[in-house]
Amino acid sequence: MxxxxxxxxxxxxxxxxxxxxxxxxxxxxxxxxxxxxxxxxxxxxxxxxxxxxxxxxxxxxxxxxxxxxxxxxxxxxxxxxxxxxxxxxxxxxxxxxxxxxxxxxxxxxxxxxxxxxxxxxxxxxxxxxxxxxxxxxxxxxxxxxxxxxxxxIFFEIMKNKGRLGPGRIHHCMRLIGNCERSIELMKDRLRSRVAFGKKLSEQGVWKERVGLSRVETDQARLMTLLAAHKMDTVGAKVAAKEIAMIKIIAPNVAKTVVDRAIQAHGAAGMSSDFPLATFMTWARSLRLADGPDEVHVNSLAKLEMKN
Missing domain, CATH: 2.40.110.10 (Butyryl-CoA Dehydrogenase, subunit A, domain 2)
Known part of the structure; x- marks a missing residue:
């Protein structure tokens, strides 16, 4: 469209x-x-x-x-x-x-x-x-x-966004949604499961994982909002650095957060009873779709070196 x-x-x-x-x-x-x-x-x-x-x-x-x-x-x-x-x-x-x-x-x-x-x-x-x-x-x-x-390369057409800038924003928005849902599911699971005499939510390693998941998800969200704001105000060409950054950050954050939620669910996390396996598929896929990580890191480095 x-x-x-x-x-x-x-x-x-x-x-x-x-x-x-x-x-x-x-x-x-x-x-x-x-x-x-x-x-x-x-x-x-x-x-x-x-x-x-x-x-x-x-x-x-x-x-x-x-x-x-x-x-x-x-x-x-x-x-x-x-x-x-x-x-x-x-x-x-x-x-x-x-x-x-x-x-x-x-x-x-x-x-x-x-x-x-x-x-x-x-x-x-x-x-x-x-x-x-x-x-x-x-x-x-x-x-x-x-x-x-x-x-x-081109003149008037270059003032506008092309297809892939907005597409990358869409991908990152969906990945952040996946992270939020994964955190919700992880917290529910940790509160309801008991291992070695106490709830999983009371065990230190899981407190750390929940806390880190919140930090990383909000980091990705704020970076995505910044990229979207710059695209709306100065255009995708000027926002190229921020777009590259979110395309690197969001899939890797989602992969990590979703993996923790899967671990909290045990074998159930790999089943179709929960959406986590699908979330993991998307997170890993989007390290390739609309440009692999390596391309975005390289582009980001070139932009940074010019600054």
Missing amino acids: EVLIKYGTEEQKSEWLEPLLDGKIRSCFGMTEIAVASSDATNIESSITSCGDDYVLNGRKWWTSMSLHPNCELCIFMGKTDFSASRHLQQSMVLVPMKSPGLKIHRALTCYGNYDAPGGHAEVHFNDVRVPKENLLVGEGMGFAIAQVVAK
Whole structure:
């Protein structure tokens, strides 16, 4: 939705954005590829070839979020329109109806054994998929800018947030919610369980774990609020450092806090009787999704060295 709001034409908004906002349909984003290290989006190999009034798309994508949802009707496909252009000007984005001939859901992917229904993630193959050229977003060579908000490459478009800055905020907000729920469940469990003659809540090691979980969760929350505030007031480009910081902090904090809650629940913590196993899956996954920790740490270091 954010991509269409900022970069879609009025016709594209009418056809796709309005039903998305109304909740009538869902969409997915096809960027990550099987054959390349997709933490560097310039590596993508999928092609977008001009053919008369159409583009012809070919490539294999995976971890295409929400593509399995029964109401998913649109894919934003990222591929290369010009393999000979400069590194950040090769990529473009086009809108692809999910019912297009040649678009095939190859398989559903599990994340730590979970399918994450009904949306889920899939490997999606594009074999000579044709779409009209009016489905292009902004223009040829603008795909990387839309996805990553690269500084100093484009002009007016760079004043706005791209897709991944807000997306990272959303992820971190959800992770903090998972931390809060984990702390609640951990406290309830510790008050209700007795081991070695006294409640777990009275044992020193668990007091320490609850206290540290509160400190770490509030630390992540305050950092996320700061990043969100800066995005709202000065834009994602200026807030790049804070966005990188929360994307590093939140998944690692969630992983730690959720792990303590699982430990407090014993074997039950690993079961589907509680949401903790799902929380752990998301915490670990989000150390990779929307950029791995290493990329964000590297970006943060570069920004810090310039200061």
